[in-house]
Amino acid sequence: MERQRQLEQLRDALRSACPDMELREGEPMANHTTFRVGGPAALMALPRTVGEARTALKTARELEVDPFFLGNGSNLLVPDEGYKGFVLKLTGEMNQTREVNRRLEAGSAVLLSRLARAALGRGLAGLEFAHGIPGSLGGAITMNAGAYGGEMAQVVTAVTCLTRAGELETVPADRCAFSYRHSAFSDGSRLILRVEFSLPLGDPEEIRAKIEDLARQRKAKQPLEYPSAGSMFKRPPGHFAAALIDQCGLKGLTVGGAQVSEKHAGFVINRGGATCADILSLVDKVREEVLRQTGVELEMEVRILR
Numbered sequence: 001m002e003r004q005r006q007l008e009q010l011r012d013a014l015r016s017a018c019p020d021m022e023l024r025e026g027e028p029m030a031n032h033t034t035f036r037v038g039g040p041a042a043l044m045a046l047p048r049t050v051g052e053a054r055t056a057l058k059t060a061r062e063l064e065v066d067p068f069f070l071g072n073g074s075n076l077l078v079p080d081e082g083y084k085g086f087v088l089k090l091t092g093e094m095n096q097t098r099e100v101n102r103r104l105e106a107g108s109a110v111l112l113s114r115l116a117r118a119a120l121g122r123g124l125a126g127l128e129f130a131h132g133i134p135g136s137l138g139g140a141i142t143m144n145a146g147a148y149g150g151e152m153a154q155v156v157t158a159v160t161c162l163t164r165a166g167e168l169e170t171v172p173a174d175r176c177a178f179s180y181r182h183s184a185f186s187d188g189s190r191l192i193l194r195v196e197f198s199l200p201l202g203d204p205e206e207i208r209a210k211i212e213d214l215a216r217q218r219k220a221k222q223p224l225e226y227p228s229a230g231s232m233f234k235r236p237p238g239h240f241a242a243a244l245i246d247q248c249g250l251k252g253l254t255v256g257g258a259q260v261s262e263k264h265a266g267f268v269i270n271r272g273g274a275t276c277a278d279i280l281s282l283v284d285k286v287r288e289e290v291l292r293q294t295g296v297e298l299e300m301e302v303r304i305l306r
């Protein structure tokens, strides 16, 4: 009850502080996750400018509400009952790419596929790996997203963000603490606004060919025809999660609408009508069986919004 009252106060305060900022109440999170599951978020704000984002953060802090920063929801599971909190999703000027001092700079809401195409358009190499990852740049920095030998850590020079108190901060790459699917932003302490890259000039035809080749490899190996959040589990040291799950005979294991993909055992897919409860129950079964048969404890890579 207390939380609901706080959120109502926040909504009213945001309406008067930022009359142009879009606010949504009871927004279905299934529309904001690539798994296509998740109940409503009590309150969602969609700032279009840095000024709006800063006001949203400061106002939330004054009312002691902790916002959740949403990217493209491609590494996220939201419970069926929804999220009784405040979600911030950046748009507008944070969804633009530009060149500053001959360096590519992009807003955190830009999708990685678009970012990779922007680099290609300027003949810049190094972001080919990112083209097939269905996240936003903010989520990719947070997760240090990577594939096929590339990862964000290799191409970033600086990240500009807002602290939860609304202070602007630029974090150079050597202070981003990038490691496997982790960064200094993983603790949710800062809202990423934009990212600056250092990319070498390359041959546009070679860049395009690499993007197309990686897309073919993904299509052949991953169940892209179904909603999912990509790899469900982190790579356990010395192993591959998909190989362990396959070895334990769990491909095709199903709970309700959720299934361990037949095509790639590391993916849990929504075969239609899956609930978050189906997915979590399937994840528990997989973890239990892999632990029983191999002694390896699988850790979830996908985050749960609670």
Ligand SMILES: Cc1cc2nc3c(=O)[nH]c(=O)nc-3n(C[C@H](O)[C@H](O)[C@H](O)COP(=O)(O)OP(=O)(O)OC[C@H]3O[C@@H](n4cnc5c(N)ncnc54)[C@H](O)[C@@H]3O)c2cc1C
Residues within 6 Å of the ligand: 034, 068, 069, 070, 071, 072, 073, 074, 075, 076, 090, 108, 109, 132, 133, 134, 135, 136, 137, 138, 139, 140, 141, 142, 143, 144, 145, 146, 147, 185, 186, 188, 190, 191, 192, 193, 222, 224, 228, 229, 230, 231, 303
């Ligand atoms: C089919 C498929 C294939 C995939 N393949 C890969 C792959 O090859 N490699 C890989 O690494 N991942 C892969 N993923 C997972 C996912 O795409 C990445 O983790 C991606 O980086 C998540 O970005 P997002 O914007 O969707 O983040 P979200 O899922 O929205 O959020 C993830 C985390 O980032 C935080 N976050 C998001 N935006 C911001 C921001 N602006 N400021 C601060 N924090 C923020 C969130 O709070 C959350 O903690 C795949 C997913 C799918 C569905």
